[in-house]
Amino acid sequence: MATNKARRVTMSDVARHAGVSRTTVSFVLNERADAAIPEDTQARIRASIEELGYRPNAGARALAAKRSEWYGLITEIVTAPFAVDVIKGAQDRAWADGKFLLITAGDNDPAMEAAAFDKLLEQRAEGLLYATTWHRAVTLPPAAREVPVVLVNCFDADGALPSVVPDEVAGGYTATRRLIDAGHRRIGFINLDTGIPAAVGRLKGYEQALREAGADIDDTxxxxxxxxxxGGYAAACELLDRADPGHRPTALFCGNDRTAMGAYDAIKERGLRIPDDIAVIGFDNQELIAAYLRPGLTTVALPFEAMGAKGVDMLGALTAGQPLTTTQVTVDCPLIERSSV
Amino acid sequence: MATNKARRVTMSDVARHAGVSRTTVSFVLNERADAAIPEDTQARIRASIEELGYRPNAGARALAAKRSEWYGLITEIVTAPFAVDVIKGAQDRAWADGKFLLITAGDNDPAMEAAAFDKLLEQRAEGLLYATTWHRAVTLPPAAREVPVVLVNCFDADGALPSVVPDEVAGGYTATRRLIDAGHRRIGFINLDTGIPAAVGRLKGYEQALREAGADIDDTxxxxxxxxxxGGYAAACELLDRADPGHRPTALFCGNDRTAMGAYDAIKERGLRIPDDIAVIGFDNQELIAAYLRPGLTTVALPFEAMGAKGVDMLGALTAGQPLTTTQVTVDCPLIERSSV
DNA sequence: ACATCGAACTAACGCGCGTTACTAAAGCGC
DNA sequence: GCGCTTTAGTAACGCGCGTTAGTTCGATGT
Structure with missing residues (x-):
């Protein structure tokens, strides 16, 4: 007696059980309006499906219909705190569109990354999302040209591929403006490593807000x-210990939440209180830091989830053959109020 | 002129280009030892594959071979800091086995969860991993019975399904033992909400270590x-302010890193120094907290990545038809040394 | 009474591939 | 020269489904 491994029920089984042809079952499943199937036949078929526990085979369906119903997502590191939010945003949106998301990691290794592209193309993903941990320029392996690709939190060097990135300038402006609105005029800025888009953009927003408020820009x-x-601790020490106390900044805009964490220590060490003696605002909204610092850190969020969702939207448009109006989409960085300002 | 949408190259194209039959190409691709294809023919075929840029269609392959090559993973929330590590562990292992991981989120909603199961079964996942954020008992939707399932970081109420969970008792023992080894005898324990497996197990390990060291167990x-x-702040205050200073605990074992974060504040507020005046050990190894607290928090890690990997291993065995020796596998919680002890 | 038409289906092809059963040709012993 | 084995392949079926081009049958118009 051969063990026949519990063959799954197919559409033909359903058709036989309902006393119709397989084609009719297919029409009902795909809700094809052109082939008018009367209500009672449909009901009979649906009953058979229910009774037999039929599940359509997504693979076979993709093969016959020549569309795969799934997108691929490539991140550097799946576990990166940010990648995760991109995944969620993309996942939710894809799910809502009835698409599946195949998630892979490049592990910061070009070979792995190329392998990920290959694998996703073998799965016949309709489109690919390529997301990075931090905002920067990237170059993709050649395989990326075989299918629609949208870059998330990065952009390609020659600007040919569509991308969605955070609006760093507006974010820097938002943070600084929040401090200005709280009455601060001497605002220290602990910037990130110079040259990267985040540092450049946020500094620009910082200066823009100060200029707009009529406060003069003090390079020191x-x-x-x-x-x-x-790094944040050291930078904060430098700003706090410098010059006479009257000239000390009354607020600190930290390039990210991790530097803010260090700044907190420097401030507390000097017996100063947040936000009474000195206000602090961060960037990134890294939940585990910002929410659990005491007092809670007011910060500007990087919209990873929104970027993931937007990326899927763009993929949807691309695979539908619609031309994109802009290749680079920017997403706002919202202010997250807690208690440090 | 019909726009023929750049039809992808198929195996037949390769066969024609190489001057052989499609079957031969298939044999070469699947490296079938029985059908001896001479080296030069193989080389010719491989050259054609390269030249034409042929990529096997994973869906068609799965359909014909009746095995899908992918596993499904269902988590509560994709973005949960822990889920992410499970994903990584599972992903890496699955990838190494040539399997793809389809990741879905139940969003803590039974309806969504059932939908996730349905979707994964429609994709004909060979097996399913079901992972939770915190260690506890769960009950799965009926669809879960249609395919091999392994539970990660949870177990089902009737104990029928295979599962992989952290060894909470050993973890509690490890943490307490570390403090004992550092010379501490009066060790405060800030436990989690009573009743959950983590609280029960870690307390057991705590008591076991104390008993073994001949220290008496003080319920207070x-x-x-x-x-x-x-919560950690409040609990630490209670322990630190209680009784005469000489009777104060010299070390705190915190049920998780978040309570440790609060404990740090309580300790610093009292002018005490870590670890000189009082040692602290956490649990969970939540990177963003443990690594960035000052001083760095020594803690016990929950082995999420290892559990994810182990889960895939078990799935592999199950789908291969091998019976599992144990339904419940426990994974060790390693000590992560930093500077708080 | 007969052609016409829509409603309600169905037969048959093909998607890209794995696999089984078969064949043609070459080598080999006698 | 003949049977036998090995080598090197190939033809053909089917996986589960979407889709196109029909077909059947009763109702309608004249």
């Missing part, structure tokens, strides 16, 4: 540190 | 708080 208030807690 | 040193920074 801007220091660039490493984007770590220690 | 164990307080249960909410698993938050504020």
């Amino acid at each position: 208030l801007v220091v660039s540190g490493h984007a770590t807690a220690d | 040193l164990v307080v249960s708080g909410h698993a938050t920074a504020d």
Whole structure:
């Protein structure tokens, strides 16, 4: 007696059970309006489906219909705190469109990354999302040209591929403006490593807000540190210990939440209180830091989830053959109020 | 002129180009040892594949071979800091086995969860991984019975399904033992909400380590708080302010890193220094907290990545028809040394 | 009474591939 | 020269489904 491995029920089984042809079942499943199937026949078929526990085979369906119903997502590291939000945004939106998301990691290794592209193309993904941990320029492997691709949180060097990135300038403006609105005029800025889009954009927004408020821009208030807690600590020390106390900044705009974490320590160490003596605002809204710092860190969020969702939207348009109006879409960075301002 | 949408190259195209039959190409691709194809023919075929840029169609292959080559993973929330590590562990292992991982989220909603199961079964996933954010008992939708399932970080109420969970008792023992080894005898334990497996197990390990060291177990040193920074702060205050200073615990074992974060504040507020005046050990190894607290938090890691990998291993065995020796596998929680002990 | 027409289906092809059963030709012993 | 084995392939079926081009049958118009 051969063990026949519980063959799954197919559409033909349903057709036989309902006493119709397989074609009719297919029409009902795909709700084809042209082939008018009367209500009672449809009901009979649906009953058979229910009774037999039939599940359409997505693979076979994709093969016959020549569309795969799934997108691929390539991130550097699946576990990166940000990648995760991109995944969620993309996942939710894709799910809503009835698409599946195949998630792979490049592991920051060109070979792995190329393998990921290959695998996704073998799965016949209709389109690909390529997301990075931090905002920067990238170049993709050649395989990326075989299918629609949207870049998330990055952009390609020659600007040919569509991308969706955070609006760094507006974010820097938002943060600074929040401090200005709270009455601050001398605002220290602990910037990230110079040159990267985040540092360039946020500085631009910072200066723009100050200029708009009529506050003069004091270069000595801007220091660039490493984007770590220690870097933030060192930079904050430099800003706080400098010159006479009356000239000290009354607020700090930190390039990211990790530097803010270090800044907190420097501030507390000097017996100063947040936000009474000195206000602090961060960037990134890294939940585990910002929400659990005491007091809670007011910060500007990077819209990873929104970018993931937007990326899927763009993919949807691309695969539908609609031309995109803009190749680069920017997404706003919302202010997250807590208690440090 | 019909726009023929750049038809992808198929195996037949390769066969024609190489001057052989499609079957031969298939044999070469699947490296079938029985059908001996001479080396030069193989080379010719491989050259054609390269030249034409042929990519096998994974869907068609799955259909013909009746095995899908992919597993499904269902988590509560994709973005949960822990889910992410499970994903990574599972992903890496699956990838190494040549399997794809389809990742879905139940969003803590039974309807969504059932939909996720349905979708994964429609994709003909060979097996399913079901992972939770925190260690607990679960009950799965009926669809889960149609395919091999392995539970990760949870177990089903009737104990029928295979599962992989952290060894909470050993973890509690490890943490406490570390403090004992550092010379501590009065060790406060800020436990999690009572009743959950993590709280029960870790307490057991805590008591076991103390008993083994000949230290007596003082119930007043164990307080249960909410698993938050504020809860940890409150619990630490209670332990630190209680009784005469000489009777104060010299070390705190915190039920998780978030409570440790609160405990840090309580300790610093009292002018005490970590680890000189009081040692602290956490649980979970939540990177963003543990690594960036000052001083870095020594903690016990929940082995999410290892559990994800182990889960895939078990799925592999199950789908291969091998019976599992144990339904419940426990994974060790390793000690992560930083500077708080 | 007969042609016409829409409603309600169905037969048959093909999607890209794995696999089984078969064949043609070459080598080999006698 | 004949049977036998090995080598090197190939033809053909089917996986589960979408889709196109019909077909059948009763109702309608004249």
